Amino acid sequence: MxxxxxxxxxxxxxxxxxxxxxxKSKIFDQIDLRMKKFISSRLNISQKEAFKIQKKFYKEYGTTLSGLMKHYQIQPNEFLKFVHDVDLSKxxxxxxxxxxxxxxxxxxxxxxxxxxxxxxxxxxxxxxxxxxxxxxxxxxxxxxxxxxxxxxxxxxxxxxxxxxxxxxxxxxxxxxxxxxxxxxxxxxxxxxxxxxxxxxxxxxxxxxxxxxxxxxxxxxxx
The missing domain is CATH 3.40.50.1000 (HAD superfamily/HAD-like)
Structure with missing residues (x-):
């Protein structure tokens, strides 16, 4: 087989x-956290509210970025550069x-x-x-x-x-x-x-x- x-x-x-x-290297955990920080900063909302938006967009559109582009006209390069600025030392x-x-x-x-x-x-x-x-x-x-x-x-x-x-x-x-x-x-x-x-x-x-x-x-x- x-x-x-x-x-x-x-x-x-x-x-x-x-x-x-x-x-177990938890690289994506860092990305997940930086998504929340980006949304909180750009939309001027609490991190708790940012987290809700982050997960809502992920569920509805496949990625958080897609929802941010559709609803908030976020420039993708700005988002991608910020969220991928993570520590890869592990x-x-x-x-x-x-x-x-x-x-x-x-x-x-x-x-x-x-x-x-x-x-x-x-x-x-x-x-x-x-x-x-x-x-x-x-x-x-x-x-x-x-x-x-x-x-x-x-x-x-x-x-x-x-x-x-x-x-x-x-x-x-x-x-x-x-x-x-x-x-x-x-x-x-x-x-x-x-x-x-x-x-x-x-x-x-x-x-x-x-x-x-x-x-x-x-x-x-x-």
């Missing part, structure tokens, strides 16, 4: 935050991660709701930036966020890449559903705190970490 599922795959799509790095270069990503046959890209500059810093901190040929970030996606996969599908079509040859690694279940509809093999990366029992039909495989996923998949090629 596992071998047959991956033997003809040659295009690998990686989410960034809490997927390619361990959520991310360390990982030779095993480099080795296992490199072993995957074919091409690799990053697909993220963050921006390219931040993504490059994360990948550089992990020592794996050179392995990815492209970063499909929120700017290149024309600010169409996940869970929509319209930007991803457009990228695949433009580059004549067939969906059935693709594998997509992602920590958020909801971001995999639309990809699965197009025939992309979906891999849910769940951390040790994931307790929700889920049998979503659009999840093809689940692993506790990106390393577990990569090592397991690479073994099918031996």
């Amino acid at each position: 596992l071998k047959s599922s991956f033997e003809k795959k040659n295009f690998w799509i990686f989410d960034l935050d809490n997927t390619i790095y361990d959520p 991310l360390k270069k990982c030779s095993i991660l480099f080795k296992e990503i490199n072993r995957l046959p074919g091409r690799k890209i990053i697909y993220t709701n963050g921006d390219q500059d931040y993504a490059k810093k994360v990948l550089d901190s992990l020592g794996v930036e050179s392995l990815f040929e492209y970063i499909l970030d929120i700017t290149k996606s024309k600010y169409i966020p996940k869970p929509s996969v319209e930007p991803l599908i457009n990228y695949l079509k433009k580059n004549k890449i067939k969906a059935h040859t693709c594998v997509y690694f992602e920590d958020l279940e909801k971001n995999l559903e639309n990809a699965h509809k197009y025939g992309i093999t979906t891999v849910h990366i769940r951390d040790h705190n994931f307790k929700k029992k889920s049998n979503q039909p659009f999840i093809d495989f689940r692993f506790k970490s990106i390393l577990e996923a990569l090592i397991t998949i690479n073994k099918t090629y031996n």
Whole structure:
């Protein structure tokens, strides 16, 4: 089953935050906090009210940024620069991660709701930036966020890449559903705190970490 599922795959799509790095590093927790601070400052409201708006927009639009652009005409570059100004010192270069990503046959890209500059810093901190040929970030996606996969599908079509040859690694279940509809093999990366029992039909495989996923998949090629 596992071998047959991956033997003809040659295009690998990686989410960034809490997927390619361990959520225990709490990098995204910093981003989450800076979103709240940005909203509080720009809208001149309490952080409690800012938090409500932040989560409301995330739920309704897929990203907080999308809601801020729609309702408050916030310039995306200003928001992205502020929220991604975080401490990445907990991310360390990982030779095993480099080795296992490199072993995957074919091409690799990053697909993220963050921006390219931040993504490059994360990948550089992990020592794996050179392995990815492209970063499909929120700017290149024309600010169409996940869970929509319209930007991803457009990228695949433009580059004549067939969906059935693709594998997509992602920590958020909801971001995999639309990809699965197009025939992309979906891999849910769940951390040790994931307790929700889920049998979503659009999840093809689940692993506790990106390393577990990569090592397991690479073994099918031996």
